[in-house]
Amino acid sequence: MIESLLVRNRRGVSLPLVILMMALLALAVTAGFSRVSEERRIVGDQQAQVDAFAVAQSGLERYAALMDSQPVPNDSIAIPIGPRDTAHVVLLEIRPPIGGTPSLYVVRSRGVSHGAPRYSVNTPPAQRTVAQYATWGAVSMDVKAAWTSIPGLRSESGNGTMNGDDACGAAPSVAGVAVPVLAQSGLSGFSAPPSPTPPVRWLGPLTADARDSVRIDWNAIVTGSVLQPDYTLTSESGWPFFAPLQWPVIRVDGNATLDGGESGQGLIVVTGDLTITPGFVWDGVILVGEVLTVTGTGPLVRGAMVSGLNVKLGASVLDSRSGLTPGIDQIDLQYNSCHVAAALARYGHLTLIANAWTDSWPEN
C-alpha cells in the first residue's frame, strides 16, 4: 500500500515537455504552410494574369483570321481558347465605309482565364483586355480600263463614251479601253470611234500578252473557288430581284442577254457570251468569259468590265463588240472605283492595323 502511494506521488515533467514541443512544432508547421500557401497564391495570380493576357491576344488575332465576310457592327463572339479559357471579342464600328475609304473598326478582346491554378474558391478568374483598330480590306481588282477586252474590241457605232476617269474620285484614272495591239480577229485591237478617255491602253502585241497582263484568276472564279455567287443561273431567265442596297454576285453559266429589267448593282459573272441592250444600267463589275456585245441606245455601266476571259483558260475568243448599228448604237461606260469596291466588298478580310494596339481599355 505504501509502495503504491510512493509511485503515484512521483510526478515528472515529461507531459508538459511533450505538449510544449508539439505546440512549437505545430506552430512551425502552420507558419510554414501559411508561407507556402501565400507564395503559391502569388505565383498562381501571376500565372493567371499572364494567361489572361495570352487569351485576350489570341482571341483578337483569331477573330481577325476567322472573319471571312464583312462583319456587322457590334458583332460579338466568345472564342474558346484551350479547354478552360475564353476570349470575349466585340467588334465596334468607328466609321462606316465612305467613298473608297473602308470601314474602320476597333476589335476588343477580353481574355478570361480559368486555367491557372488558384487556391481560393473566392478568387475570381483573371481578366485582361486588349484592343486594336482594324479595317475591312476588300479584295482589290486589277482594273486596267473601264472596258478591258483580252481578245480586242470592235467599236462599230461611233457613239457614246468610254471614260476611265474615276467618277468616284477615290482612285487614279485608268484607260477607257485596254486591248492588245492585234485583236484575235487579226484586226487592230481597238477600232475607234468613240475615242476612249483616257486613250487606249495597249496590253501587249498579241492576245496572249493581254491574257497574261490581266491579273484575274478566272479559273478560280469559274471553278467556284473564289467569288462564290449569291445567284447562279443558266441564262437571263430567273434574274433575281434584290434590294437597292444589296450588291449581289450573280453568275450565269452560259449566255445571257440583259435589258432594263435586269438593271441594278453588284458583280455579274458570265461564263459564255453576254449581250447588253438598251435600258440596261449597271453599277459594279461585269466579268465575261466569251464575247461581250453592247447594242442599242443607252446601256450604261458605271464600274468596270472585262471580257474574253476564257482566253485565260486556253480558249479562242472572238473580239468583243460595242454597237452593232453605226450611228445609232451607243454605249456609255464610266469607270467608278467605288462601285468596283462595293461589288467586291464582301470578299475581303479584317486587317488589324499595325501600330494601333492598346491594352488600356477599362475592364468595365
Added chain:
Amino acid sequence: MTRARWSGRAGLTLVELLVAMTVTGIVGAALIQIIMAQNRSAGTNEAWRTARSVSRGSLNRLLVDLESVNADSALEAGATAQSITFRAPYAFGVACNTTIPLTVSVLPVDNSAWAAARFAGWAWRDAGSGKYRYRMSGGPTLSAGNAAVCSSVNIVTLPASAGGGTAGRVVQLGAPSMGTSGGYSGLVPTVGMNVMLLQRVRYRFAPSAALAVSMPSAIALWRDVIGGTSEELAAPFDTSARFRFYVTGSDVPQDAVPSPITMTRGIEVHLDGMSETVPQGSITNKRMQLTTSIFFKNRRD
C-alpha cells in the same frame, strides 16, 4: 503512525535528480535548437519573400507602360542601363478633321489612368507608311473637343457599355506654335487616321527614399511621369538590376544603348530584388533574380 506517514513521502535520490536534470537539459537544448532553427528559417523565408516581392511588384506596371509604346520612336535619347525614358501612349483614337487643332475621338480609357496621365503630346499614324508623326513640342495642348466634329464625318464615339463603365470621349489637340498643319511639312493628316495621346515616362534604378534611413545603400525602381509625380515602385534592388536592349534584327539583348535609339524593339529588364535585412545565420541579404523581356507591340513590321 507518524513514522509511517513520513516514510511514505519518498524524496528524489541524487541519481534520479541528476538523470532528470540531464534529460531536461538535453530536451531543452534540442528545443532551443529547434526554436532557433525555426527562427532562422522564418527569417530566411521572409527575406526570400521580400526579395521576390521586390522583383515582382514592379513588373506589371512596367508591362502595361512598355508594351503599347510605338517601336519606331519609343525610347528617348539618353537611355542608360539604369534609366530609360519613353513616350507612353495612354489613349488611342481617330482623327475627325485634318487641321490643327485636331479633334479626336478617343477610345474608352480607365478613368483613374486618364486622370493620372500627364499629357505631353500626341502622334498620328501616317496611313501610307504606318509611321507615327510626333508632336511633342510646340506647346501641345489637350482640351475637351466638340463631338459634332466627329459625328459630321460619321465617326462614332463609343458610348459606355450596357452595364455601365467608361465611355469614349472627344478631345481637341492643339500646338499653338505650329500652325494648322502641326508642323508636319508635306504631310497632311486625314480623317480616320489613328492618333495616340502620349505621356513621357521614365523608369530608373536610383537610391531609395523609403529605405534611406534603414538601408542607406538601397536601390529602388522609380517611375517618373515627366511633369507629374515620381513614384518609388519597389526597393531594394541589387546593384545588378538594370535594363538591356533588343534591337531590330536580333533576338539577343545587348547592354549597349542602341544607336540610333529608334532601333530599339524591346527591353530586357533585370529586376534583381533583395531582402531589406540579413537573415539570421546568413552573412548577406537574400537576392532574387528576375529577368523578363518586354517587346513593343505597336510596330510597323
